[in-house]
Amino acid sequence: MKVKLNTARYCAVFISLAALFVLTVIWSINSGSVTIPVREIWRIIFFKGAIERGELKADLSAFNIIWKIRLPRLMLAAVLGGALSLSGFLLQTFFRNPIAGPFVLGISSGAKMFLAIVTIALSAWMPTVPVAVTVTAAFLGSMLSMMFALLFGGRIKNMSTLLVIGIMISYICSAVTDFLINFAKEADIVNLTHWSMGSFSAASWRDVKLSALIVLPTVFCVFLLSKPISAYALGEGYAQSLGVNVKRFRVLLILLSSVLSACVTAFAGPISFVGIAVPHICRVLLKSSKPILMIPVSFLCGAVFCMVCDLLARTVFSPTELSVGTVTSAIGAPIVIWLMASRRRDET
Amino acid sequence: MEKSYFELRDLSVGYGGRPILSHISLDIRRGEIMTLVGPNGSGKSTILKTVTRRLPAVSGEVFLDGEALRSMDAKRLASKMAVVLTDRVRPELTTCFDIVAAGRYPYTGCFGLLTRRDREIVGEALARVNAADIADRDFTDLSDGQRQRVLLARAIAQEPEIVVLDEPTSYLDIRHKIELLEILRSMAKERGVTILMSLHEIDLASKVSDKIVCVSHDGISASGAPEEVFSDESVRRLYGLERGSYNAALGSVELARPEGVPNVFVVGGGGYGIPFYRGLQKAGVPFYAGILFQNDVELAVATPLAASVITATAFEPVALSKLSEAQALIDSCDTVIDSGCPTQGANRANGELLTYARARGKRVLSGHLELKEALL
Numbered sequence: 061m062k063v064k065l066n067t068a069r070y071c072a073v074f075i076s077l078a079a080l081f082v083l084t085v086i087w088s089i090n091s092g093s094v095t096i097p098v099r100e101i102w103r104i105i106f107f108k109g110a111i112e113r114g115e116l117k118a119d120l121s122a123f124n125i126i127w128k129i130r131l132p133r134l135m136l137a138a139v140l141g142g143a144l145s146l147s148g149f150l151l152q153t154f155f156r157n158p159i160a161g162p163f164v165l166g167i168s169s170g171a172k173m174f175l176a177i178v179t180i181a182l183s184a185w186m187p188t189v190p191v192a193v194t195v196t197a198a199f200l201g202s203m204l205s206m207m208f209a210l211l212f213g214g215r216i217k218n219m220s221t222l223l224v225i226g227i228m229i230s231y232i233c234s235a236v237t238d239f240l241i242n243f244a245k246e247a248d249i250v251n252l253t254h255w256s257m258g259s260f261s262a263a264s265w266r267d268v269k270l271s272a273l274i275v276l277p278t279v280f281c282v283f284l285l286s287k288p289i290s291a292y293a294l295g296e297g298y299a300q301s302l303g304v305n306v307k308r309f310r311v312l313l314i315l316l317s318s319v320l321s322a323c324v325t326a327f328a329g330p331i332s333f334v335g336i337a338v339p340h341i342c343r344v345l346l347k348s349s350k351p352i353l354m355i356p357v358s359f360l361c362g363a364v365f366c367m368v369c370d371l372l373a374r375t376v377f378s379p380t381e382l383s384v385g386t387v388t389s390a391i392g393a394p395i396v397i398w399l400m401a402s403r404r405r406d407e408t
Numbered sequence: 409m410e411k412s413y414f415e416l417r418d419l420s421v422g423y424g425g426r427p428i429l430s431h432i433s434l435d436i437r438r439g440e441i442m443t444l445v446g447p448n449g450s451g452k453s454t455i456l457k458t459v460t461r462r463l464p465a466v467s468g469e470v471f472l473d474g475e476a477l478r479s480m481d482a483k484r485l486a487s488k489m490a491v492v493l494t495d496r497v498r499p500e501l502t503t504c505f506d507i508v509a510a511g512r513y514p515y516t517g518c519f520g521l522l523t524r525r526d527r528e529i530v531g532e533a534l535a536r537v538n539a540a541d542i543a544d545r546d547f548t549d550l551s552d553g554q555r556q557r558v559l560l561a562r563a564i565a566q567e568p569e570i571v572v573l574d575e576p577t578s579y580l581d582i583r584h585k586i587e588l589l590e591i592l593r594s595m596a597k598e599r600g601v602t603i604l605m606s607l608h609e610i611d612l613a614s615k616v617s618d619k620i621v622c623v624s625h626d627g628i629s630a631s632g633a634p635e636e637v638f639s640d641e642s643v644r645r646l647y648g649l650e651r652g653s654y655n656a657a658l659g660s661v662e663l664a665r666p667e668g669v670p671n672v673f674v675v676g677g678g679g680y681g682i683p684f685y686r687g688l689q690k691a692g693v694p695f696y697a698g699i700l701f702q703n704d705v706e707l708a709v710a711t712p713l714a715a716s717v718i719t720a721t722a723f724e725p726v727a728l729s730k731l732s733e734a735q736a737l738i739d740s741c742d743t744v745i746d747s748g749c750p751t752q753g754a755n756r757a758n759g760e761l762l763t764y765a766r767a768r769g770k771r772v773l774s775g776h777l778e779l780k781e782a783l784l
Contacts, residue, residue, distance in 0.1 A: 287516070349500045349501045
């Protein structure tokens with residue numbers, strides 16, 4: 061019997077995404093309020109040590125722009141974009157619903173609420189809230205709203221009901237946040253609003269390192285789970301009959317996706333639609349939903365998607381910078397609508 | 409006596425520690441097909457869920473090849489037991505091959521990559537259910553019949569010693585039902601795979617199974633070989649049939665007998681009368697039937713539908729007493745139906761009945777068209 065192997069397609073997707081990744085990196089570094097020629101970028105990136113030691117001459121301002129501003133921002137966008145997309149993929153697997161994502165389930169709003177509480181509470185004592193605190197607060201908020209969703213999830217078997225609960229949690233958190241904002245100082249409101257739009261600006265290498273330290277091991281764990289994820293796609297009953305410990309697997313799945321989305325929300329604020337749109341694009345590209353392919357491809361594609369969106373946010377209305385959330389929504393929402401509309405009727 | 413392969417010992421099943429069926433003891437030998445039948449909601453699925461460890465047993469034990477199911481390693485169990493569930497499977501962008509390949513789960517390595525041998529086994533499983541041609545098709549694009557076959561192939565690819573199926577024939581048309589059950593039969597007989605399933609179609613159940621278990625609302629009401637378990641009366645009791653009837657020998661079902669005092673007499677025989685009996689039943693017209701020989705297949709339909717049937721001993725001329733009995737009934741009717749059964753030789757008595765009816769000025773209808781017009 062002959063079974064068609066789509067290896068060629070899979071390789072093509074991988075290679076073109078990798079190429080796109082490199083291209084986006086170069087393009088992003090190249091463009092902005094200061095344009096840096098590609099040859100210069102090449103020298104500055106690959107001969108960093110030599111330039112620092114003064115062995116090689118280079119434009120110092122370009123050197124600083126690349127190493128202190130554009131590169132960390134780009135890397136943060138890549139790591140968090142990948143994390144966001146993968147988190148969406150996991151949530152879609154978990155809820156068996158294509159529109160599940162960190163934004164839809166109220167995870168982002170939970171983070172925002174916590175951030176608002178912390179900012180407003182602490183602003184009485186300190187003028188600027190330290191980054192570590194905001195990151196921790198956002199993280200706790202994400203986990204808390206996820207816990208709520210799961211708490212109801214234990215009792216409610218129907219996945220679409222659970223999704224509705226997620227959306228309701230999101231509304232409750234927004235209401236609390238709006239309520240708190242009435243008592244906030246103007247500066248806090250500005251900060252909070254800025255954060256809640258989602259942005260990769262002001263990224264530092266410390267942010268990149270910290271987020272990579274959280275995201276990359278998590279991605280590795282997810283990859284190790286690709287076999288049970290594929291069995292889970294057939295439904296809990298079949299997964300259990302194949303020897304998957306369904307209860308433990310579900311907890312693991314939700315924990316990993318929470319860590320990913322909480323990390324993104326903490327470092328860059330809520331960024332909508334990446335978690336829904338990117339895994340969909342990947343499925344269409346691969347014409348398959350095998351987790352072993354979907355996990356690396358979603359991560360890579362999410363990284364490229366967020367880098368491109370950030371580039372657009374920076375450059376389209378330059379010198380005014382858009383928030384990256386605006387761009388991801390503007391691009392992601394139509395993609396989601398198109399995908400929903402083109403799905404066959406019997407699948408919904 | 410052969411040792412049992414799969415045994416339920418004093419098992420109680422239910423949800424949340426509350427048993428809905430208690431003290432179930434059954435055993436199946438290797439290569440046997442056991443079928444659970446019974447009304448909706450009697451707990452067939454609950455039993456199947458318990459023996460596949462989806463539900464914990466309330467009390468009692470299940471043994472697989474002498475080993476307690478409760479303490480078995482999940483992976484080991486998966487290599488011995490496969491299931492076909494009623495759950496809706498809706499994976500996105502997954503080919504039939506991939507669905508069947510999921511059956512290799514207990515045997516593949518940490519990333520679930522298939523070896524050449526795995527691919528062969530998946531191919532064989534697909535071929536076994538005649539689905540090799542749809543291996544590359546997307547699972548969600550298939551018809552119900554094809555899906556069910558692919559899901560069975562998935563179970564086969566798992567190379568189990570026992571397959572548990574929950575109502576595998578629902579949503580299938582008759583051809584696919586027969587196909588599916590034949591595959592199960594050959595798995596059991598040729599490969600010694602033990603099969604435990606639930607079925608709604610008692611007629612098919614009695615034909616495919618070695619053992620039947622009747623699950624009613626108050627527990628296991630009977631179990632054993634189909635011919636021991638199924639009688640017209642036991643099926644009637646099991647399903648609480650108050651209207652309509654079931655014929656165990658033929659596995660056929662008839663709807664409820666029309667009520668009232670008959671005004672119609674059907675002269676049947678040799679199967680000619682069957683469409684008339686059913687036609688009258690549908691129209692709700694009560695009727696008598698006769699004279700039928702006791703070995704006539706038509707009796708299986710006439711008996712449950714007619715208000716009364718005049719029968720005659722087979723292989724003998726019709727006794728005069730029977731003839732006059734029939735004439736008496738005709739006297740009480742206005743209409744007599746000639747089913748068209750030839751009235752020569754041994755069946756001469758029925759010819760005499762028709763002549764008698766005409767002589768008495770009764771309306772004699774023959775053929776379906778006339779009956780239809782008369783019913784209107």
